[in-house]
Amino acid sequence: MTNRKKQPEGVDKKGKANSSEKTETSTPQEQLLANKDEEILSYIERLKRLQAEFENYKKRIQRDITTISEQVSDQLIADFLPLFDNLRRAFDSLDENNATQSFIDGIRGIFSQFDQLLKQKGVAPIMAVGKAFDPVRHEALLSTESKEEKNTIIEEFERGYFRSDRVLRPSKVKVSKGMIPPEEEKP
């Protein structure tokens, strides 16, 4: 930094010298050099301004991203609030009149409302049982011998979900090892 600060001063002096009475003593080369120096300085200044602007732009984008992701979360949460309200209603009414059957019906209704909301959001379950295990979509918790072909999913512990073509959460599954012959592991 100190270097750079000195630079403009030096040039300034030269510039002044040029403009004053000594004009006739400076050769065209010197004049050219002085001009080039000035040009370089103006480029450095512009470069720094651009760089600083870029830094500030990045900071602003970062702030914007934070704001946007907050807003997206807000919107998403707002969409789920009616479900929460309905659940609360269900429990309130259960407390009041202890009508178990209507409570169960209510919960069923809320569940299908939930299901519908997830569908609206593009969420779809990942097929698991009977399919071949695929680590892109499934996570193996257990692997046991079974009559099913090796690498087939024989039980789903927790359902997985896609959204569009992205895996929101892989299915947690039990995978078949096939039938292992008693003596040897593999042919």
Add this chain to the structure above:
Amino acid sequence: MREKIIGIDLGTTNSCVAVLEGGAPEVITNTEGERTTPSVIAFTDSNERLVGRLAKRQAITNPKRTIASIKRQMGTDHSVKIERDGKVEQYTPEQLSAMILQKLKKDAENHLGGKIKKAVITVPAYFNDSQRQATKDAGKIAGLEVMRIINEPTAASLAYGLDKSKEQTILVYDLGGGTFDVSILEIGDGVFEVIATDGDTHLGGDDFDQRIIDWLVDEFRKDSGIDLRKDASAMQRLKDAAEAAKMELSSRKETTIHLPYITADASGPKHLEKKLTRARFEHMIDDMLQRTSSTVEATMREAKKSAKDIDQVVLVGGSTRIPKVQEMIASHIPGKINQEINPDEVVAQGAAIQGGVLAGEVDEIVLLDVTPLTLSIETLGGVVTPLIERNTTIPTEKSKTFTTAGDNQSSVEIHVLQGERKMAADNKSLGKFQLVGLPPAPRGIPQIDVTFNIDTDGILHVTAKDKATGKSSSITIKESSHLDESEIEAMRREAETHAEEDSKKAKDVEARNQADQLVYSVEKSLSELGEKVSQEERGKIEDQLRSVKDKLSQDASADELRQAMEELSKHAQRLAEQAYKQTATEGSETSSDQEQKTDKEENDGDYVDAEYEEDN
């Protein structure tokens, strides 16, 4: 464009890759959308090679051909035998590490849109020559020229820019998922030297999770008599819940672990619901934290350093987010902890910075300063209006347009301030100047552009210019950056502690300004409308005007003022409507005039001495 050199933190459990972009390190997201990649490799039946999250997911179905924690074997002649189609293939730790590096390289190439050929890779400080060489070879196998191998604690210190200050001693406390390291470094002239290092290669966050799982299992057995350990699905849910609870307890004092339908017996389904307090969790892991604590002490003894010799402490690894860990370190070395950078990413970021230096990307030109504090001007009511926010990179220029607060005001005073407080009086005054010779005009009409320009040397030039006459006036402030670190820090702290009362004060002022503006415009309308307003209506409005004015003179609270204003503006609105109806029949000229006025009322609602727009 210069060739990019990526920085890679090749970890035991997780790895991370970063690159310098525009002078700052950016962590690269992998194809699975995660910022760190599990250091796991697998060979599948279909001869496919999996690395990272996918390899981890299939580990249970394929234990013999899934390899984790290969880093522990680096530099040994250990080899991993993989059986495939009846043949046995052997892989060295270098080859396997190379597969992880290859994935990171590919993810970086996807992100940057070009070939990556060079990298800086980090290793633990305790790695010996053959382990370092093995890491370098792994890079080569992956198609990367390893420009430098640097120590993980050095990388973390680089990420915090600690190489830029004077000679100092740094303690790096690294508690990851499965390993724990402490290093003490000395730095001078940008050269780092590790003077002592110690650790435990089998201690980390996974052990903490296990303690929570054990506790949950025991509690559940006490309550229900069922042993969840035999239930793989339940155990997986417990594992996830334990990790989530651990994380939650870093920001909250208490969390509840809900696992409905965790299992079932003859009597029906069973649910698990347990409250876990932070204190209880801390108690569970206390012996492990004590172990790290004694390691810190031993390392300091070995380095022949006491707490006061340590200038900086750097935290690395996700587990350092646990408040008790920070507390414990602070009890050894108070007040010197650096923890602003994500501890999972700090090592990769430091490696990326080293990469940037080697690529020649970090030179003087890109090392620009930032303004440490906000620069503002004082506006009506003694509140500040910021022009340049703190942490803005310089050189920079910002303008805003202001106006007058009074009718026929012939001059404005520009008071330049520095600081984070909301009231002018609480900030540091940098200078004042006048812009004179404004032509007579009603308040709110003149447009005065105020421009703040900070040049490369940190010198602030402030210019005020009247748009109508082109008259301008300016001031140059040289000492704006002359506050030292401690002064800046003190001002920032003060602003934080006063934030609440300041914003109340600013709200009061804002309300007063709004009230003042409302009174002015209603009075103006009344006089302009003259006879058009019924006697009755005029009386009512005048009463309310008086009430607002009284409140103004009595320094009433913002709430009281707002109430009085609301009443007044209800009637004033009716007034405007009434006038509008009449004028509509009289001709369009006056009607548009009236429209403009109400428009203005809304615009100027916030401040009297208001900004119109932001130019920049």
